Amino acid sequence: MTELKTSAEIGGMGHSVKRKEDPRFIRGRGNYVDDVVRPGMLYMAIVRSPYAHAKILSINSEKALAHPGVAAVITGETLKEYNLHWMPTLMSDTQMVLPIDKVMYQAQEVAAVIATSRYAAADGVELVEVEYEPLEVVIDPFKALEPGAPVLRTDKEGQKDNRIFHWEAGDKAATDKAFKDADVTISQDIYIPRIHVASIETCGIVAEFDSVEGQLTLWMTSQAPHAHRTVFAMVAGHVGLSEEKIRIISPDIGGGFGGKVPIYPGYVIAIAATVVTGSPIKWVEHRRENLQADSFGRDYHMHAELAADKDGTMKALRIKTIADHGYTDAATQPSKWPAGLFAIATGSYPFEAAFCEVDGVYTNKPPGGIAYRCSFRVTEAVHAIERLVDILADDLGMDPAELRMKNFIPPEAFPYKSVLGLEYDSGNYAGALKLAMEKIGYQDLLKEQKEKRERGELMGIGISSFTEVVGAGPSKDFDILGLKMFDSAEIRIHPTGKVLVRIGVQSQGQGHETTFGQIVAEELGIPVSDIKVEHGDTDTAPYGLGTYASRSTPVAGAATAMASRKIRDKAKKIAAYLLEVSEDDLDWEPGKFFVKGVPDKAKTIQEIAFAAYTNHPQGMEAGLEAVSYYDPPNMTFPFGSYICVVDIDSGTGQVKIRRFMAVDDCGNIINPMIVEGQIHGGLTMGMAPALMEEISYDEEGNIYGGSFMEYLMPTAMETPNWETAKTCTPSPHHPIGAKGVGESATVGAPPAIVNAVVDALSHLGVRHLEIPLTPEKVWRAINGL
Amino acid sequence: MGTQSISIKVNGVEQTGEVEPRLLLVHFIREDLGLTGTHIGCDTTHCGACTVILDGQAVKSCTVFTVQASGKEVLTIEGMTTNGELHPLQAGFMEEHGLQCGFCTPGMIMVSHALLQENSNPTEEEIRFGISGNLCRCTGYVNIVKAVQYAANKI
Numbered sequence: 001m002t003e004l005k006t007s008a009e010i011g012g013m014g015h016s017v018k019r020k021e022d023p024r025f026i027r028g029r030g031n032y033v034d035d036v037v038r039p040g041m042l043y044m045a046i047v048r049s050p051y052a053h054a055k056i057l058s059i060n061s062e063k064a065l066a067h068p069g070v071a072a073v074i075t076g077e078t079l080k081e082y083n084l085h086w087m088p089t090l091m092s093d094t095q096m097v098l099p100i101d102k103v104m105y106q107a108q109e110v111a112a113v114i115a116t117s118r119y120a121a122a123d124g125v126e127l128v129e130v131e132y133e134p135l136e137v138v139i140d141p142f143k144a145l146e147p148g149a150p151v152l153r154t155d156k157e158g159q160k161d162n163r164i165f166h167w168e169a170g171d172k173a174a175t176d177k178a179f180k181d182a183d184v185t186i187s188q189d190i191y192i193p194r195i196h197v198a199s200i201e202t203c204g205i206v207a208e209f210d211s212v213e214g215q216l217t218l219w220m221t222s223q224a225p226h227a228h229r230t231v232f233a234m235v236a237g238h239v240g241l242s243e244e245k246i247r248i249i250s251p252d253i254g255g256g257f258g259g260k261v262p263i264y265p266g267y268v269i270a271i272a273a274t275v276v277t278g279s280p281i282k283w284v285e286h287r288r289e290n291l292q293a294d295s296f297g298r299d300y301h302m303h304a305e306l307a308a309d310k311d312g313t314m315k316a317l318r319i320k321t322i323a324d325h326g327y328t329d330a331a332t333q334p335s336k337w338p339a340g341l342f343a344i345a346t347g348s349y350p351f352e353a354a355f356c357e358v359d360g361v362y363t364n365k366p367p368g369g370i371a372y373r374c375s376f377r378v379t380e381a382v383h384a385i386e387r388l389v390d391i392l393a394d395d396l397g398m399d400p401a402e403l404r405m406k407n408f409i410p411p412e413a414f415p416y417k418s419v420l421g422l423e424y425d426s427g428n429y430a431g432a433l434k435l436a437m438e439k440i441g442y443q444d445l446l447k448e449q450k451e452k453r454e455r456g457e458l459m460g461i462g463i464s465s466f467t468e469v470v471g472a473g474p475s476k477d478f479d480i481l482g483l484k485m486f487d488s489a490e491i492r493i494h495p496t497g498k499v500l501v502r503i504g505v506q507s508q509g510q511g512h513e514t515t516f517g518q519i520v521a522e523e524l525g526i527p528v529s530d531i532k533v534e535h536g537d538t539d540t541a542p543y544g545l546g547t548y549a550s551r552s553t554p555v556a557g558a559a560t561a562m563a564s565r566k567i568r569d570k571a572k573k574i575a576a577y578l579l580e581v582s583e584d585d586l587d588w589e590p591g592k593f594f595v596k597g598v599p600d601k602a603k604t605i606q607e608i609a610f611a612a613y614t615n616h617p618q619g620m621e622a623g624l625e626a627v628s629y630y631d632p633p634n635m636t637f638p639f640g641s642y643i644c645v646v647d648i649d650s651g652t653g654q655v656k657i658r659r660f661m662a663v664d665d666c667g668n669i670i671n672p673m674i675v676e677g678q679i680h681g682g683l684t685m686g687m688a689p690a691l692m693e694e695i696s697y698d699e700e701g702n703i704y705g706g707s708f709m710e711y712l713m714p715t716a717m718e719t720p721n722w723e724t725a726k727t728c729t730p731s732p733h734h735p736i737g738a739k740g741v742g743e744s745a746t747v748g749a750p751p752a753i754v755n756a757v758v759d760a761l762s763h764l765g766v767r768h769l770e771i772p773l774t775p776e777k778v779w780r781a782i783n784g785l
Numbered sequence: 786m787g788t789q790s791i792s793i794k795v796n797g798v799e800q801t802g803e804v805e806p807r808l809l810l811v812h813f814i815r816e817d818l819g820l821t822g823t824h825i826g827c828d829t830t831h832c833g834a835c836t837v838i839l840d841g842q843a844v845k846s847c848t849v850f851t852v853q854a855s856g857k858e859v860l861t862i863e864g865m866t867t868n869g870e871l872h873p874l875q876a877g878f879m880e881e882h883g884l885q886c887g888f889c890t891p892g893m894i895m896v897s898h899a900l901l902q903e904n905s906n907p908t909e910e911e912i913r914f915g916i917s918g919n920l921c922r923c924t925g926y927v928n929i930v931k932a933v934q935y936a937a938n939k940i
């Protein structure tokens with residue numbers, strides 16, 4: 001447990017402080033992008049392609065322009081005049097804003113209608129006439145790599161095939177040798193389907209250009225407002241947009257999960273439209289547009305192999321992956337990491353050798369490769385290793401818990417350097433699994449399963465002991481378009497001892513306004529109720545790379561602690577002056593400095609703050625504020641062990657999660673209530689792709705899963721009553737020992753669920769099942785079809 | 786397109802106007818009345834972010850025409866607080882951490898309100914069924930269920 005150093009009234013680390021953002025949300029007083037209304041605002045709606053690959057022969061806007069209320073129709077030709085019809089992606093690829101001659105996926109933006117109301121804009125969309133000539137469609141990424149496949153990116157000079165990148169890590173020769181020498185080898189093809197984050201708020205923007213001042217203000221669903229501002233300034237510098245005159249306000253955001261990290265064409269078209277029309281423009285996606293055209297997660301085709309000794313000692317790991325990125329690499333990985341942090345694939349185990357390779361491929365699909373509540377491809381890697389471990393256990397006739405316990409990296413081995421090059425900061429994997437087994441009553445469940453099996457009932461128990469890697473990241477290795485992935489905090493203590501904290505990251509529901517206040521409360525002993533936290537406005541917040549990949553607490557949380565400590569250092573000098581002693585004679589307890597051994601001779605932080613403005617020592621600068629830009633020395637490695645119990649209806653194939661015990665270890669905890677909430681949500685977004693969610697395409701590139709009619713998200717009925725527990729292994733390199741938690745459960749849950757379902761059917765000869773485990777798929781497996 | 790006169794009592798206040806027959810109730814509430822607590826999360830009547838109470842019944846206001854609501858009473862999230870005092874459901878969501886991004890929250894509170902009006906002491910299963918027309922992507926529902934139970938105990 002995180003040790004409590006402050007009182008409940010101060011509300012530092014470890015207190016379940018009620019959230020400061022809630023009073024507005026429960027009254028319907030949040031301020032989301034679609035709530036922003038500007039005088040004279042026009043509405044934008046987008047014409048989209050019905051074809052996955054086609055030439056555009058003509059676009060005729062006449063009828064649309066004649067419709068009452070329609071003010072303008074913007075096409076690729078309009079943008080070409082400003083050289084804005086293409087834009088760079090965050091992976092230094094290129095993406096069409098609006099096409100001139102060719103569309104590359106179904107639902108791609110083709111033109112935009114600007115009108116006086118959203119209804120008139122929607123009417124206008126129906127009236128824009130576009131003539132297409134369909135082209136050969138490439139959907140299967142394996143076929144895309146075959147010689148003779150049509151080259152999709154004819155716009156890219158020198159691009160002779162559909163390969164985007166090749167990435168590899170590890171020692172191939174050593175791995176191949178270990179496989180040759182091993183007693184046992186197993187292999188499994190595993191596909192992690194395309195899925196969509198589908199935050200309940202879709203993406204949107206209100207763009208307002210003041211042509212007199214040259215000022216562009218954007219209210220935008222952005223998880224990374226500073227980075228987006230810099231990208232806009234770099235892309236549109238030639239048309240006169242200058243970074244100091246671009247202000248991005250990312251107001252309340254209705255869920256992000258990675259889907260609000262990329263820059264979508266719709267944002268850029270709206271910006272062009274406000275410049276062209278001189279009126280503020282609102283564009284808010286419909287759900288179907290959101291599901292069909294925004295960036296997707298996963299779509300990894302893996303061939304995974306593991307080598308081991310007869311006694312179960314794991315020796316080597318080999319994974320070859322084809323990654324379907326759609327028609328452009330608009331993923332949101334750090335620049336040097338095209339396959340993200342897939343190197344976490346060795347998981348919680350000390351392999352002697354490993355080799356992983358990933359090939360990114362172009363297909364006629366919308367851009368993929370963004371996270372779905374996951375730190376850069378960690379979910380795919382964890383799924384592979386945790387499935388392999390279970391398959392190995394099954395082959396060796398060993399209990400999967402025992403096999404894991406036998407192999408775990410031991411606590412004394414940390415910091416642990418993996419064969420794929422990551423340095424794990426801290427861990428106690430056996431401790432987490434042991435607790436999960438105790439909490440759920442593992443031995444009793446095994447007995448129950450045996451009895452049920454004799455009666456012909458299908459019950460399964462599945463384990464996942466995952467290790468995550470989050471908190472990108474150290475500047476030597478991590479950047480996005482060259483922007484280093486540090487993060488920041490700025491703290492001002494007002495004369496009355498009240499505080500303003502501004503941070504470089506941005507909340508989409510994580511509760512930053514509360515937790516970042518708690519970090520300051522912990523460090524300075526100022527009650528959290530006296531601390532106001534602001535974020536998401538590029539005009540006021542310090543520069544930072546934004547919130548995704550569980551990086552807020554590891555990076556900006558550290559910056560907040562460091563800035564607080566700078567303030568405390570200055571406060572100490574002021575206290576020494578006020579108490580007329582030397583600094584060395586002072587001790588600190590949360591909220592005050594006192595003279596060693598004389599607790600009554602003290603100055604509270606509030607008294608010190610007042611003195612900083614009214615009676616500061618001569619020679620010292622007045623005021624009490626600090627800024628920190630924190631460059632983390634390493635990533636953090638949260639981990640956990642999950643145990644899932646399922647019952648399966650043999651008549652329908654329906655899987656019911658009866659119990660799910662999640663033991664998480666995210667180091668020191670700022671707010672246990674919020675951490676638990678993050679785990680509940682993460683588990684649900686782990687269950688979703690395991691059991692329900694998938695986006696797929698037919699051969700012509702027609703999307704399946706492009707509306708909530710077919711994209712099945714968990715409701716309260718499918719979602720079980722999650723059980724949680726924790727162990728606490730602080731990060732040794734993080735100033736407050738925290739590791740980040742928002743995505744652990746999404747990463748850890750899917751293999752636990754699949755392992756449970758496969759376990760329930762293992763006596764029927766089932767060894768592996770691909771997600772999502774729909775009733776039909778499970779029913780077929782039960783019936784050997 | 787022609788317009789039609791309407792008169793709807795929203796949160797106790799009579800609202801009249803001329804609207805296109807196709808104007809959705811959710812747009813009337815959000816854009817004509819500026820009550821932006823009612824949200825829009827889909828285009829297929831699945832998410833429930835737009836849930837309001839129409840003559841005592843929870844409805845998805847994205848699937849009701851404004852003209853259909855004429856002559857009726859609408860209650861939105863903004864009408865749940867009386868004289869500055871939170872409704873027990875609002876308090877419950879805060880106390881039990883039943884919200885994160887807050888986007889589904891108004892809809893969740895309104896659908897739960899209709900549920901508790903019908904059944905003041907629902908079981909967990911009944912709560913889960915009652916809110917199953919509303920999607921939340923953040924919370925995993927566990928704490929939403931607790932929030933409704935909290936309110937049920939207070940009412």
Ligand code: FES
Nearest residue numbers: 826827832833847
């Ligand atoms: S907006 Fe989704 S149901 Fe009404």
Ligand code: FES
Nearest residue numbers: 885889921922923
């Ligand atoms: S709190 Fe974010 S969708 Fe429910």
